[in-house]
Amino acid sequence: MARIHLSKRTLRIAIAALSVVVLLLGAAAYGLPGISQPAADSHAGHAAAAASAVEPAPADLVRMPQPEVAPPVGDRGPQLVKVELEAKEIVAEIDDGVAYKFWTFNGTVPGPMIRVREGDTVELTLKNSLDSTAPHNIDLHAVTGPGGGAAATTVSPGKQATIQFLAMHPGVYVYHCATPPVAMHIANGMYGLIVVEPEGGLPQVDREFYVMQGDFYLSGERGEKGLHGFDMEQMLAENPDYVVFNGSVGALTGDNALKAKTGETVRIFFGVGGPNLTSSFHVIGEVFDRVAPEGAAEWVSHVQTTMVPAGGATIVEFQVEVPGNYTLVDHSLGRLAKGAAGVLQVEGPDNPEVYTVIEHGDQSGGH
Structure with a gap:
C-alpha cells in the first residue's frame, strides 16, 4: 500500500479548514444567525489561507488609531439615540513589524464606545463595508431581544441593517460580531463596549x-x-x-x-x-x-x-x-x-506622606 506523506504545513491547512467547517455545521444545527453556504465557503477559505506562510507586510503599515471615550450622558431625560457602526477589515500593526488583517467596527479595536442612559431608545444601524470579505453582524449584551440584535443584523458586504432597542439595564456591556464562527470574528477584533448610565448619570470624575x-x-x-x-x-x-x-x-x-x-x-x-x-x-x-x-x-x-x-x-x-x-x-x-x-x-508633586523612598536598592528592575 502506498504511503501518503503530508507536510506539516499541508496538515495544518487541512485541520484549520476542517475546524471551520465543523464550527459552521454545529452553528447551523443550533440555528445561529448568518449561516449560509457562501459564508461557510468564505470562512473555510480564510482559515486555509491563514495557515499558509507569513506574507510581506505592506509598505505603509501603521498602528490603528485609538477609540475615544464617549462623553458622559449627564443628568438628562430619556431620548432617542442614533448610532451607526460599520464593519471594516483593515491591515494594521499588532506588534513592531508584525501586520495582521483585523476585522473591526469603524476601524478600531475595540470599536467605538456607545454611551446612553437607562430608558433611552437606541436606533442602531450596522453597515458592512463593500470591501469586506465576509458577512458581519452585532450582538449587544445590553439588548433584550433575539441574539442581542445579531439575528436581525447579519449583512453581506455593501449592505446594512437597522434595529431599535430600549436601554433597560444600567451598566457596562460588551458588544461583538456574532456571525459564525463567532469566536473567529471576535478573535479578529470585532468587539467594543456599550455604557448604559443610570438615571441621573454616573458621578463626575476627572x-x-x-x-x-x-x-x-x-x-x-x-x-x-x-x-x-x-x-x-x-x-x-x-x-x-x-x-x-x-x-x-x-x-x-x-x-x-x-x-x-x-x-x-x-x-x-x-x-x-x-x-x-x-x-x-x-x-x-x-x-x-x-x-x-x-x-x-x-x-x-x-x-x-x-x-x-x-x-x-x-x-x-x-x-x-x-x-x-x-x-x-x-x-x-x-x-x-x-x-x-x-x-x-x-x-504632580511628590507626596511623601503617602509614599517615599528611604534608600534605593542597588539594582534597577521591578515594575
Whole structure:
C-alpha cells in the first residue's frame, strides 16, 4: 500500500479548514444567525489561507488609531439615540513589524464606545463595508431581544441593517460580531463596549479611559515580521500569540499612555472581548477605590485585582496620589510577554506622606 506523506504545513491547512467547517455545521444545527453556504465557503477559505506562510507586510503599515471615550450622558431625560457602526477589515500593526488583517467596527479595536442612559431608545444601524470579505453582524449584551440584535443584523458586504432597542439595564456591556464562527470574528477584533448610565448619570470624575483586552491567534511565529493570517487551530487550543489592550502591543504606552495628575480621580471602563481568556485586571501600585464588578449597579470598595470574563466588563475608579508610571496588567503575568500591558502616567508633586523612598536598592528592575 502506498504511503501518503503530508507536510506539516499541508496538515495544518487541512485541520484549520476542517475546524471551520465543523464550527459552521454545529452553528447551523443550533440555528445561529448568518449561516449560509457562501459564508461557510468564505470562512473555510480564510482559515486555509491563514495557515499558509507569513506574507510581506505592506509598505505603509501603521498602528490603528485609538477609540475615544464617549462623553458622559449627564443628568438628562430619556431620548432617542442614533448610532451607526460599520464593519471594516483593515491591515494594521499588532506588534513592531508584525501586520495582521483585523476585522473591526469603524476601524478600531475595540470599536467605538456607545454611551446612553437607562430608558433611552437606541436606533442602531450596522453597515458592512463593500470591501469586506465576509458577512458581519452585532450582538449587544445590553439588548433584550433575539441574539442581542445579531439575528436581525447579519449583512453581506455593501449592505446594512437597522434595529431599535430600549436601554433597560444600567451598566457596562460588551458588544461583538456574532456571525459564525463567532469566536473567529471576535478573535479578529470585532468587539467594543456599550455604557448604559443610570438615571441621573454616573458621578463626575476627572479622567475617563476606555480599555479592552483581547486574545489574538496568528499564523507563523509570534514576532515574525510580515503579514500574518488567522490561525483557527491555535484559537481552538486557546493558545494566543498575543494578549493585548486596545488591539496591539504597546497601544497604551509612550505617546498613547493614559495620563492623569495627582489628586485626580480616574475611571476606567474595562472590558474583555476574548474570545477565550478571562482577565485578572490590576493596576500595579494602585488599589481600586471602587469597582462595579461586571458593570453591576452594586459597587464594592478597596479592590486589588478584579476578574473580568470574556464577554464581560467592569468599571474601576481610584484617586491617584503619587506621581509616576503605573502599569495596567492582566495579573496572569505570563501574558505580559504576549503584550498585556499599558501605562498610566501620573504627573504632580511628590507626596511623601503617602509614599517615599528611604534608600534605593542597588539594582534597577521591578515594575
